[in-house]
Structures are given as C-alpha cells and as structure tokens.
Amino acid sequence: MEEGQALMELTRETTMRTRSRRNYRWDRYKYYYLLLLPAMVYFLVFQYAPMFGIVIAFKEYRIVDGIFGSPWAGLKWFERLFSAQDFWIALRNTLIISCYKLLFVFPVPIVLALFLNEIWNVRFKRWIQTIIYFPHFVSWVILAGILHALFSSSTGILSAIGISVSPMMQPEMFRGMLVATEIWKEAGWGTVIYLAAIAGINPELYEAAKIDGASRWQEMFRITLPSIGGTILILLILKMGHILNAGFDQIFVLYHALVYQVADILDTYVYRVGLSMGRFPLAAAAGLFKSAVSLVLILLTNTIVRRMGGSGLW
Structure with a gap:
C-alpha cells in the first residue's frame, strides 16, 4: 500500500515537473513560436495541402467529377x-x-x-x-x-x-x-x-x-x-x-x-x-x-x- 502511494506521488511530481517545464518554455519562447507561425501556415497551405492531389495519378480524373468523385484507375x-x-x-x-x-x-x-x-x-x-x-x-x-x-x-x-x-x-x-x-x-x-x-x-x-x-x-x-x-x-x-x-x-x-x-x-x-x-x-x-x-x-x-x-x- 505504501509502495503504491509512493509510486503515485512520484508520478504526480513527474507530471508537475513536465508541466512546469512546458510552461517555462512557452513563457520564454512564445514570441518565437508566433514568428514561426506564418512559415508553418505557408508550408501547411502550399506544401502539404496540395499533396491530396497526388491521388489524381491513380484515378480516371475528370474535372466535372472532381478529385474524389473520379473513378480509380490503379x-x-x-x-x-x-x-x-x-x-x-x-x-x-x-x-x-x-x-x-x-x-x-x-x-x-x-x-x-x-x-x-x-x-x-x-x-x-x-x-x-x-x-x-x-x-x-x-x-x-x-x-x-x-x-x-x-x-x-x-x-x-x-x-x-x-x-x-x-x-x-x-x-x-x-x-x-x-x-x-x-x-x-x-x-x-x-x-x-x-x-x-x-x-x-x-x-x-x-x-x-x-x-x-x-x-x-x-x-x-x-x-x-x-x-x-x-x-x-x-x-x-x-x-x-x-x-x-x-x-x-x-x-x-x-x-x-x-x-x-x-x-x-x-x-x-x-x-x-x-x-x-x-x-x-x-x-x-x-x-x-x-x-x-x-x-x-x-x-x-x-x-x-x-x-x-x-x-x-x-
């Protein structure tokens, strides 16, 4: 019983320390994260989102049907x-x-x-x-x-x-x-x-x-x-x-x-x-x-x- 309580206490302390470190990093680097945000949005919108168009290579693509409405062509x-x-x-x-x-x-x-x-x-x-x-x-x-x-x-x-x-x-x-x-x-x-x-x-x-x-x-x-x-x-x-x-x-x-x-x-x-x-x-x-x-x-x-x-x- 005592060992279980000690383990729970240790887990709680570890969790608190992790949260404390995260809060410290956020408080210290939050403006850097904000500066990084436009670059992340750029890559998400113009680099990763267009990857969904890759499926065209495996479909009988027709503009009227759209990418997901066109039948598969293997x-x-x-x-x-x-x-x-x-x-x-x-x-x-x-x-x-x-x-x-x-x-x-x-x-x-x-x-x-x-x-x-x-x-x-x-x-x-x-x-x-x-x-x-x-x-x-x-x-x-x-x-x-x-x-x-x-x-x-x-x-x-x-x-x-x-x-x-x-x-x-x-x-x-x-x-x-x-x-x-x-x-x-x-x-x-x-x-x-x-x-x-x-x-x-x-x-x-x-x-x-x-x-x-x-x-x-x-x-x-x-x-x-x-x-x-x-x-x-x-x-x-x-x-x-x-x-x-x-x-x-x-x-x-x-x-x-x-x-x-x-x-x-x-x-x-x-x-x-x-x-x-x-x-x-x-x-x-x-x-x-x-x-x-x-x-x-x-x-x-x-x-x-x-x-x-x-x-x-x-």
Whole structure:
C-alpha cells in the first residue's frame, strides 16, 4: 500500500515537473513560436495541402467529377508513363543537365567564397559582392531576352564577327549554354551561405597558423575549407535531393523545337502533358515519380555522408 502511494506521488511530481517545464518554455519562447507561425501556415497551405492531389495519378480524373468523385484507375497512368518514349528522353535530359550543373555549377560558389574571404579591402570586397549578387535578381525571362539579342546570328554580336549560326540553335551547344548562364546568374548568390560559414570560424586558428609560418594558400586549404566542410556536405545532400529539378524557369524560356531532344526535361514534360494537353493524371504520375526518386536520393546521400563521418541532415 505504501509502495503504491509512493509510486503515485512520484508520478504526480513527474507530471508537475513536465508541466512546469512546458510552461517555462512557452513563457520564454512564445514570441518565437508566433514568428514561426506564418512559415508553418505557408508550408501547411502550399506544401502539404496540395499533396491530396497526388491521388489524381491513380484515378480516371475528370474535372466535372472532381478529385474524389473520379473513378480509380490503379497503376494505369504509371504504365503509360513508363511506356512513353518522350518520358525517357525527358528523364535522360534531366539527369544529364543536373549532373552537368552538379559538376560545374556547385563548386563555383565555394571557390568564389574562398577568394572573397581573402580580400582585405572591405570597400572593394563589397563592390565585388554587389556585382556578382546582382544577376540573381534578374528574372530568367529578362535574361532570355538578353541572350537571344546577344547571340542572334542576324542582329547580335555574332553577326559582327561573321558567325551565321547561333549557339542557342545548336543542340550540341545548348546544354553548355545552360550551365554557363546558371553559373553567371546564381554562383554569386550561392556564396552567401559559405561566407556566413566562414565568418563563424575561430580567428585564433588563423593566428596560430600565421605564428607557425603558414601562407595564405595553406590557411585557405588547411583551415577555411575543412571548417566549412559540414556546410558543403549539407548543401550537397540538398542538391542531390533536387537532382531531378534541372531548372524549369531557365529551360522553359530558352529552349525551342530545335533543341527539344537535348533540353526537354521532366518539368517541361509535365507542363506540356499536364497543362497543354490536359492529361492531368499522367502529369501527376510523372510528378509523383520525380518526388519519390528525389526522396530516395536524399536519403541515400545522407546515409553515405553519415557513414563517411559527416553529420548529415539528421
């Protein structure tokens, strides 16, 4: 009897302590929770609520019947998707373009951040940052107009040097144009995260390296780069999760019929099939396939990073 009362008393005390801790956390962080609320509402409304539309991929969807009123079709649309030649061409182009961007675009912000960190003149450093950040705020629509004007074989700079065929019209050069324009537009903005990580490095490490006689290059490769290695790995994991996002905005405003075979990606395929042709279930099936592959890739990359000794995302 006494043991039962002692156990009940202990449980009551534990409950009171838990409530007290919760009340303390709420009183201390309630304004932070309020600041977080708009972001949570945004994700619930625009990210999670639309997931109910995934069921379209498994139905004979008709607009008049609605999503839940349309009859089930099983895996019919996935069978049609995987048997369509255009889908496999779009998947191949997506992987090739994403791999190009991963190899050639991903390292550029790291290199830029390392060199910007070595600039001691603050005014000059800010001037350089402004120049390389600016293209990020130029929309792809405007940039496409500029590129078409510059590389026009009749009125652009190519006509002035005697080139009669624009590289934007040649399938073998179009992917290179995508990579080059992506670097020009986004590489500077990508340095923001790396510069923030560099700013958190302990200055005493550099002071100790100078005392030991280390050069600027040695400080860069022995201190700066290893210190931001965790940030690089996290961004690499996130990049792998978006490997099937080859850049819809960029490609949609730049590609045309002459380069469809090398530039049509999954996003443009979904847009063309879903919105232009009105085949919503097939487009939903393609989108679901893309999301499933992205999830597998991000889980796989995170596991590899963890086994290699990195921290990973979780």
